Amino acid sequence: xxxxxxxxxxxxxxxxxxxxxxxxxxxxxxxxxxxxxxxxxxxxxxxxxxxxxxxxxxxxxxxxxxxxxxxxxxxxxxxxxxxxxxxxxxxxxxxxxxxxxxxxxxxxxxxxxxxxxxxxxxxxxxxxxxxxxxxxxxxxxxxxxxxxxxxxxxxxxxxxxxxxxxxxxxxxxxxxxxxxxxxxxxxxxxxxxxxxxxxxxxxxxxxxxxxxxxxxxxxxxxxxxxxxxxxxxxxxxxxxxxxxxxxxxxxxxxxxxxxxxxxxxxxxxxx
Numbered sequence: 001x002x003x004x005x006x007x008x009x010x011x012x013x014x015x016x017x018x019x020x021x022x023x024x025x026x027x028x029x030x031x032x033x034x035x036x037x038x039x040x041x042x043x044x045x046x047x048x049x050x051x052x053x054x055x056x057x058x059x060x061x062x063x064x065x066x067x068x069x070x071x072x073x074x075x076x077x078x079x080x081x082x083x084x085x086x087x088x089x090x091x092x093x094x095x096x097x098x099x100x101x102x103x104x105x106x107x108x109x110x111x112x113x114x115x116x117x118x119x120x121x122x123x124x125x126x127x128x129x130x131x132x133x134x135x136x137x138x139x140x141x142x143x144x145x146x147x148x149x150x151x152x153x154x155x156x157x158x159x160x161x162x163x164x165x166x167x168x169x170x171x172x173x174x175x176x177x178x179x180x181x182x183x184x185x186x187x188x189x190x191x192x193x194x195x196x197x198x199x200x201x202x203x204x205x206x207x208x209x210x211x212x213x214x215x216x217x218x219x220x221x222x223x224x225x226x227x228x229x230x231x232x233x234x235x236x237x238x239x240x241x242x243x244x245x246x247x248x249x250x251x252x253x254x255x256x257x258x259x260x261x262x263x264x265x266x267x268x269x270x271x
Contacts, residue, residue, distance in 0.1 A: 027131050029102045031138055035109055039140040042118035043147050046089050056150055056259040057085065062093030062194075062226030063248035064108060065126065070249045071096075071111045073271040077254065079116045081269070087117045087256075088149070093226035093246050094124025094194035100132020105139050124194040124226065125160040125201060144172060146179050152221070152259060153186040155179045159193040159210075159225075161203030173209050180217055188221045188262050196225045196243065198236055215239035222257065222264050231255065233266050 059078045064071045078087055092112070097104035105127075112119045121140050128136070136143070143158040157171050164170040171193065180189055191214060197207040214220045220241050229248030236243055244266055247253040258265040 026101055026103065029131065029135050029138055031102070031106070031135075034113070035106060035139055037139075037141050038109060038112075039120050039145065042089070042120055046118040046149060047147065049088070049149075051086065051088075053086075054150070054260065056152065056257075057087050058089060058091055058257045058259075059087050060091045060093065060224065060244075060246050060255045060257060061249055062122075062246045063095045063124070063229050063250075064092070065095055065098040066104070067249050068107055068111060070252065070271065071108060072114075073252070074249060074254055075111055075114050077269065077271050079114075081256075082116050089117055090115055090119040091192060091224065092119065092121045093192060093224060094122040095126040095226065096121060096124065097127045097129075097132060097135075100127055100129030100135065102131075102135045105132075105135050109139060120154075120156070122156050122192050122194055122226075123158050123160065125163050128160060128163045144175055148186045151185075151187050153179070153183075153189040155189055155191045157191065157193050159195045159197070159202055161195065161206065162201040164203075166203045166205070168203065168205060170203060171206060171210060173206060173213055176210070177213050177216070180213065180219065182217055182219060188219050190222045190224065190259075191220055192224045194225060195227045196236075196245070199227060201227070211237050211239070211241070214241050221259065221262060224257075231268060 061074050081087055096108040123136055123143050146153060146155045157176055159171045161170045195201045197210045214223055223241055223243045226246050228245055231247045232245040234243055246255050252271045253268050256267045256269060
């Protein structure tokens with residue numbers, strides 16, 4: 001046999017035998033069924049909850065980026081709390097990836113799947129880097145979505161304006177307005193987003209209309225966001241809407257929101 005042909009055949013066989021050992025591209029999106037449409041699946045699980053308890057307990061974290069060890073600590077802390085007093089569900093306010101890489105999506109979701117309660121992941125600006133937006137759609141679903149649980153409407157909205165070149169459509173104010181219109185199906189609402197309206201990464205032309213839409217019907221109990229990595233619970237505008245800035249996970253803390261009779265209690269806990 002020709003020596004060069006022999007070497008080529010051996011090399012080809014080696015590559016074929018090792019094809020699963022290499023990623024052809026760090027941007028390759030190849031999620032299994034267990035890592036697809038996770039928000040949809042978790043919301044379905046939550047809405048099947050037959051717990052008659054009126055109160056709602058929500059554990060919240062965000063801006064985990066590449067802090068995968070700390071994210072594992074968060075999961076363990078929530079599971080421990082859940083055994084004592086049930087946690088209805090977990091919210092991640094976004095930036096669960098650092099560079100929008102599918103591998104980072106998989107690593108973060110692998111940790112969150114260990115939770116003993118449903119979890120819902122919001123879209124952060126870092127999650128959109130590269131083809132991260134496509135990865136988010138495949139793993140979690142729509143950028144904007146809502147659901148009603150125990151007569152509270154939870155509205156998740158994309159506010160990462162800079163990543164969309166401040167095009168006037170992010171956040172989608174008209175969609176938000178429709179979600180918050182009074183209805184017999186819900187009494188109050190909680191709105192979750194990543195970039196807050198007072199931040200430079202929020203479309204400056206939409207700040208006024210965004211916060212005025214939240215206050216318009218006097219039915220928003222709480223606006224929850226991340227991006228800034230520090231904790232704050234306050235009213236930044238001259239209206240009745242409370243804003244919760246969630247701890248970034250590098251602080252080794254997370255927040256718990258308890259809703260009872262349309263009253264909000266916010267607490268902080270160590271990992």
